Amino acid sequence: MPQTHSTLTRRSSPSMTTGIGITALFLTGIAMMALVVERQVMQEVVGQLATQDGRHELALEVARTSRQRRQGLMERPSLPANTGMLFTYDEQQPAQSRFWMFKTRFPIDIAFLDKRGRVLSMETMPPCTRQREDCPRYPAGVPFWMALELNAGAFDAMGVEVGDRLEVDL
Structure with a gap:
């Protein structure tokens, strides 16, 4: 045994x-x-902003997931010229949806777009490296499907106005 x-x-x-x-x-x-x-690595696409001044080519990172959207452009030292980040959503976001600049080190322009890429509203947001609670939040002011972030001043330089359109294959 x-x-x-x-x-x-x-x-x-x-x-x-x-x-x-x-x-x-x-x-x-x-x-x-x-x-x-x-x-997840963000998809990179080429888009064109069609304005009265012409067509402006942009290299875009596409933030599709909630995690990618939360991270956004945080902690980056800068954004090269003619590049940006495109936030996309599976459903229309309410006008009360807000963006902020927590841990974003440089000023950016943001445009809120409809499902077809038409610019509905725009805002310039200064950087916020302060405490999380002290960073202002910027409401879209319109329901939107996408948000486009570029360096501050880029929309003015390209002559972007409400009604212009971002053309991009997603």
């Missing part, structure tokens, strides 16, 4: 160790996949 017990112990011990190892590998794999999903 002691030999049987000893034999059973020896046989079950490697199996248990193997099972624990496989479980650990499985959980590590799931954790790594979660990190990949969490840090």
Whole structure:
């Protein structure tokens, strides 16, 4: 009987160790996949702002997920000329929706767009590196489907007005 017990112990011990190892590998794999999903790379697209002054090509990062939209342009030192971030939503956002500049280090212009890319309203927002509670929030003032952020002054330089249109394939 002691030999049987000893034999059973020896046989079950490697199996248990193997099972624990496989479980650990499985959980590590799931954790790594979660990190990949969490840090989804934003899609990059080329868009054109069609204005009375002409067409202005922009390199855009598209923030589609709530996590990407929350991160926005936070912590970046600057934004190269003719580049921006396009926030997209699966449903129309209410006029009370607000954007803020918490941890955003440079001023930006923001335009709120309808589903077809038509500019509905625009705002310039200064940087806010203060405490979270001290950063102002800027309401869209109109229901919107997308928001476009560029360097402050870019809309004026391109002659962008309400009614102009962003053309982009998403």
